[in-house]
Amino acid sequence: MYRYDDFDHEFVRSRAAQFRDQVSRRLSGDLTEDQFRPLRLQNGLYLQLHGYMLRVAIPYGVVSSSQLRALADIARRYDRGYGHFTTRQNIQFNWVTLTDTPDILDRLAEVEMHAVQTSGNCIRNVTSDPLAGVAADEIEDPRIWAEALRQWSSVHPEFLFLPRKFKIAITGAAEDRAAILFHDIGLRIVKGKGGATGFAVYVGGGQGRTPYVAQLLRGFLERRHLLSYLEAVMRVYNLHGRRDNLYKARIKILVNALGIDEFARQVEAEWQSIDREALDLPDAEVERITPHFALPPLLRRPATDGAIARRRARDADFDRFVRNNTAPHRIPGYRIVTVALKTPGQVPGDATADQMDALADIAERYSHAEARVTYVQNIVLPHVALADLADLYDRLVADGLASANAGLITDIIACPGLDYCNLANARAIPVAQAIARRFDDPDRAAEIGALRLNISGCINACGHHHSGNIGILGVDKKGTEHYQITLGGSPGDDAEVGTIVGPSFAAEDVPDAIEAIIATYLEQRDSAGESFLEFYRRVGTGPFKARLYGSRSDNAPTRSRVLETTIGG
C-alpha cells in the first residue's frame, strides 16, 4: 500500500501541530466558537448530538495492520472503546473531547493518517473499489489514480471553499463495487481503441434530498489527462455552482440545470484553455506511485484445496461463510475475504477496540497486513490463501467477526441516525437491528438471496437509502419516528434511485413491512434465480403496495406528500 513520502509526513505532522495551537487559542479565549468552528471542521471534528465526533480519513478504504492498531488504541484511550466505519470508507469516533483531539491527531500522524478534509465544502476522501488490485474482474488497479487524486485534492488552494462538499469515487473493475454513479464524479477505468486504458467520467450523481444517478460526461479520457480534466470540471462547478442555497449547491443540481451537453461543453472549453502540461500528473510520478500498489509476494498455491473442501462438506456454517463472504482473487489459490460487521443484532459498521486489534492481527497473519474498509461498512481482507480459510474462519468466530451474511438481507447499511447525529429525524440503528434479528435465520437469508437494504436517519441519505433495493428513510411525523420505504434502488452499474412505495410506517411496524415485502417477492418471483431487484423491475411497486397497504385509502401517496413529511421534520 501507499507509504507517505517526506512531504506527506511533514504535512500531516504540521497540520496536527497547527490544530493543537488552534485548540489552545480556543481554550484561552483568543478564538471565538464562530472563528474556531471552521478550523475544527477542517480537521474532521464535528459537534454531534452527544458531543464531539472525529472523522478519520481512510484513503480509498485501504488500511494496514499498524493503522488498525492505532485506531484501536484511539478507541480505547480517547473514546468509549469502539469506532464506526462509515459509508465513505472512513471511521468515526463518537466520544472524543476537544482537549484530547490534538493528541489523537498526533497518534494518527504516527501511522500516516489524519482527519483533514473529512468535513467542509472541499473534495472529500476519494473512495474506491474495496477489491482494488485483487479482483478477478479488474481491468486496472484504480488505487494508483485514487492516490494521485488524494495528492491533487489535498489542500488544493482552488478547491477548499467549493459551493458544497465534493465526493469522487473510482473503480477499475467490470463490476462497480464503489457506487460510482452516486458520486459527484464517478470514474471508471475502461479500455479504449487499441487496448489503452483511460477513464469514463461520470458527473452529477448523489443521494441526499435530490437524488440523481450520475451522467456520462466523457466516454474516454486518456489516463495522463485525468488531473487537468478534473481540474476543468471543478472549475466549472466552482464558478457556476450555487452558493445562495444550501440545497441547490451540489454539482448534480448544476449539471441538471445546465443539461449534461451544456455542462460538457463548458468543461471542454475550460479544459482546452488550461495548461494541461502543468496540471497533469507527470509520467515519472505515476511510475513512482505504481510500485506502492504492487501485489505482495504471494507464493504460488494450488487453485483447489482438499482440506477446505472437506471442511465445507461437513460444516454448514463454514460453507456458508466461504460462499457468501469470499470472492476469487486474481491469483489462483487465494481468496478475498469479507469480514461483515453485521452480526444480526450488532450496530452496522461498529467495531470494538478489541475487534480492531483482532482484525489487525488477522490481517497480519493471513492477508499481508492489509485490510480494506467497504462502503457497505464491512472489512475486506484482500489476500487470503485458500488453504488458510479454515484457520482464518475459526479465528473470526472466536472474535465474534464471522457473520456469514455479506451481500444478504442482514448485511444492512445504516447511518448513525438519531442515536448519534445532530441532523437526524429518526433512529436508524435500532431499525437495522430489528430487521437483522427478524431475518436472522441463515437459510431464509440464503433463500432471499442478494439484497441491498439501506437505512438513513434523515434525507441527507448517508445510509444510502436511495440506492437500496429496499431503502428505509427515517422521518419525523408529528414528533414520532416514522420510516418511509423505497424499492428498486441500485448502487451498481444499473444504478437507480428507489421509488417510494407508500405512506410511512411507525418504527415497530417496519420489520413486519419488510417481511411483507420479502413474502411478496418470494411468493411471486419467477424462480429462485430471479433476484429481488429483477423481480421489482419486472413487476414495479404494485404487488408490494397491495400487500403492504391492502385496501387502505391512502395507498397512493404522492411525492409531494412525502416531501412534506421530510421537510417538515
Added chain:
Amino acid sequence: MPSNTSSSTPSVLTANLLRTGEVVYLAPGGRWVPRLDDARLALDEDERTAVQETAARYVAAGEIVAPYLMDVRLEGGFPKPASMREVIRASRRPTV
C-alpha cells in the same frame, strides 16, 4: 440563540461543554449539570430570556458551546425531555 420550544411549554437550557463536548443543562445558580433532573426550569418568556442571557455569558467565557432552549414536560416537578432527540441526548448514550 436557537430555540426548540413553544411558548406554552416549560423549557430548559442545554448546551455542550467546550472542552469535553459533554451534554449539560443550566441549573439554578448558573451551574452546568449533566442531569436534566437538576436543570433550572424556564416557565415563561422572562425566564427564557434570562437563561439565554446566562448561557450567552458562558459562551463568551468559553465554557459552553451550542446552547439552545428545549421543551420539557414536568413529571413530579422534574423536567423530562419532550422529544426522542432530547431523550437520547439526556441519556448520554445511544439507545442501542
